[in-house]
Amino acid sequence: MTIKLVCIDIDDTLLNSKRVVMPTTRDAITAAIAAGVHVALCSGRPLAGVRPFLNELGMTRDDQYVITFNGAVVESVTGRVLHNKRLPENAYATLAAYAREHNLPFNIVDADSTIITPDRDIDAFTVVQAAENSAGLLVRDVGDLATDVVPIKGIFCGDEAMLDAAEDDVRATLGADYAVIRAGRNFIELMAPGVDKGSGVAQLAAHLGINPDEIMALGDEGNDIAMFDYVGLAVAMGNGSDEAKAHANVVTASNDDDGLALALKKYVL
Incomplete structure (x- = not known):
């Protein structure tokens, strides 16, 4: 299985317990992008809340993407919206x-x-x-x-x-x-009904022409389970909830112990 898209949760996955991106994490993501792999941050945050981490990772091109609002919006890092689903009226x-x-x-x-x-x-x-x-x-x-x-x-x-x-x-x-x-x-x-991180990943995958079995997702909480269930390789962080781990294919080390970098090196790089 060749991984072509990596979807990464932010809080307690991309970020360690001090709420920063570790240098080893940044280096592994940079290497994956350099190898031609699409990397998308996938968060409940809006784009404004994701942008500082995109800038830190050097993800600023219009052909790089984020999944925001827990999957309700899929957009380029420059704000070009591919998909959005608002709340019901009233x-x-x-x-x-x-x-x-x-x-x-x-x-x-x-x-x-x-x-x-x-x-x-x-x-x-x-x-x-x-x-x-x-x-x-x-x-x-x-x-x-x-x-x-x-x-x-x-x-x-x-x-x-x-x-x-x-x-x-x-x-x-x-x-x-x-x-x-x-x-x-x-x-x-x-x-809105039907919105979750899995639906957001599916929208991005369709745009990129990538199959579910070519996608790796990394996360730690209940809101990551929908994307775990969609992708071919689901990786739960060692610090993640028992519920998230139960839906993962593998469990990596914690967010303080290079868990994300180790997973990228093993399954992507």
Whole structure:
């Protein structure tokens, strides 16, 4: 099996526990690109939140790609959109009402990477989310949302215990109308039906003319499972969740122990 496309999760996969790209990781990715392999970062973040890592990796050409918003948007690193799937109409009102009823901090992220929340008492995780993604943060009542806003995903955020208690009901109540993904322990993300990292990888693979068995994906969490199930070689990080590891073909070392670089050297280089 020859790997032609490598899809890499960012948090706790590309980044180590100090939230930086290790030099060995950067060198292995650079070598893979030099060998003619397509490399795509695949994240729940918007492009603005991915761009610092693209720049660090030297991925700046229009023929290089990212999968953002957990698969809702597939685009070149320069922002040329190949595929995008927005939230259903009235999602802001529907999800804001659910959040208010269940006392969950809530926001949406629009196509321009702006975070919009109806919450006057803004949750700390929303602030962190905005900072990590170099995003604007607006407070807007449901009736005040601008008509030209294109919401791509909704987020219930907060401490792990609160989201653990809420997750089953979120899935039961909203799962028929939204793709529900637990993206890390502090975020439950809601996208349009059918959206996940696997669907995003499939869209990019079709654009590049690459078969699933020619793709390697690396990740660590539940939101990586859909792309694990799509690709020919799924690699879970040693620091990953048990759920992610159960869907992987192999488990590499942790994100602090050169896990990504070791996998690239073994299966790609």
